[in-house]
Amino acid sequence: MAKAVNSQKSNKESFASRVLKNMTLGNDLSINRPSIETTMFRHWWRTFKLNYSTLVLQNIFCLLLAAPFIAIVFFVMPYLEQYWIAQSAFNFVGELGFGFTGSTTDTISAVKGIYLFRLMFYSLIIPCFAIMGIGLSGLFYSSRNVAWGAKVKFRHLFRGIKKYWWQYMLAFTVIGVAVYGVLASIYGYLYLTTAGMTSWYMWIVMIIACIIALLVVFFMLMYLPIINMYNFKIKDKVKNSILLSVALIMPSVFLAAILIGLPIALIWSSLTKMILLVTFALFGFAAYTTAIQCYGVFAADNYTTILYQNMLYIQDKERRRAANVNRKPSGNKKNKKKGKR
Numbered sequence: 001m002a003k004a005v006n007s008q009k010s011n012k013e014s015f016a017s018r019v020l021k022n023m024t025l026g027n028d029l030s031i032n033r034p035s036i037e038t039t040m041f042r043h044w045w046r047t048f049k050l051n052y053s054t055l056v057l058q059n060i061f062c063l064l065l066a067a068p069f070i071a072i073v074f075f076v077m078p079y080l081e082q083y084w085i086a087q088s089a090f091n092f093v094g095e096l097g098f099g100f101t102g103s104t105t106d107t108i109s110a111v112k113g114i115y116l117f118r119l120m121f122y123s124l125i126i127p128c129f130a131i132m133g134i135g136l137s138g139l140f141y142s143s144r145n146v147a148w149g150a151k152v153k154f155r156h157l158f159r160g161i162k163k164y165w166w167q168y169m170l171a172f173t174v175i176g177v178a179v180y181g182v183l184a185s186i187y188g189y190l191y192l193t194t195a196g197m198t199s200w201y202m203w204i205v206m207i208i209a210c211i212i213a214l215l216v217v218f219f220m221l222m223y224l225p226i227i228n229m230y231n232f233k234i235k236d237k238v239k240n241s242i243l244l245s246v247a248l249i250m251p252s253v254f255l256a257a258i259l260i261g262l263p264i265a266l267i268w269s270s271l272t273k274m275i276l277l278v279t280f281a282l283f284g285f286a287a288y289t290t291a292i293q294c295y296g297v298f299a300a301d302n303y304t305t306i307l308y309q310n311m312l313y314i315q316d317k318e319r320r321r322a323a324n325v326n327r328k329p330s331g332n333k334k335n336k337k338k339g340k341r
Contacts, residue, residue, distance in 0.1 A: 024239060189203070
């Protein structure tokens with residue numbers, strides 16, 4: 001312990017140390033687990049590979065709770081959009097100069113309707129994210145055990161749901177609101193632009209929505225694993241997550257770019273969408289939860305645990321110093337009495 005503390009003293013004035021000095025410190029819920037000896041990505045790959053079969057079974061269960069989100073985004077909304085266009089009988093050939101002079105065109109009306117339809121319909125992803133959070137609470141619990149080197153069984157999924165369902169449901173509801181805020185700002189801007197209305201202020205709304213969404217992402221990369229790692233109060237978990245997000249901003253940016261960039265890169269064609277759906281159906285949720293949970297364990301081993309050990313070392317040192325001070329007066333009195341004799 002002293003060796004770890006002494007190495008920490010040389011970094012006392014670092015940016016991470018200044019940010020994390022206000023953290024709520026304590027032991028995590030593991031029992032005598034070894035620290036991660038490799039990089040976070042190597043630890044993730046090794047633990048995910050060793051527990052692949054159990055995690056895939058749990059991934060299938062989470063897929064059932066994610067079915068409303070997948071159905072709405074990839075199947076229901078495109079179908080209803082096409083159905084609405086067909087039933088509206090829009091005229092898209094007016095004013096083309098092919099003998100249809102004087103006729104009207106409904107192109108602008110159709111585009112406005114599509115944007116307004118998406119603006120309203122995408123709000124359904126908020127309750128869908130909340131439902132997903134219930135299933136992912138169990139998968140995050142199993143991923144925590146995987147990251148700690150414990151043996152994982154399928155029943156751990158339901159144990160995690162029982163313990164943490166409402167905390168993860170609330171967290172994923174916040175994620176759903178952040179995602180919808182970005183989509184609503186984009187489609188709101190497109191609707192106003194198509195309608196010929198003033199839309200410059202929507203740029204400000206979009207920028208603010210994107211910034212808030214990024215902050216939510218960085219915060220959740222820390223908060224999601226911390227939920228099941230420490231027996232702290234919710235406010236302390238939130239505070240620690242914010243501080244760790246600031247201290248580890250660069251690794252968080254790198255991890256967020258991978259976890260978010262890959263799905264975004266695969267939604268632009270029907271073929272890549274199918275690849276994305278198959279990936280998540282097979283192991284995608286398990287891969288995401290284990291990666292995020294390993295990131296939380298990495299932060300604990302390299303920052304939270306060391307700071308906690310440092311605090312215990314300082315407290316023990318001060319206690320021994322106070323004990324020595326209290327013993328000195330009694331010794332002096334004995335010497336004085338001996339001198340008088």
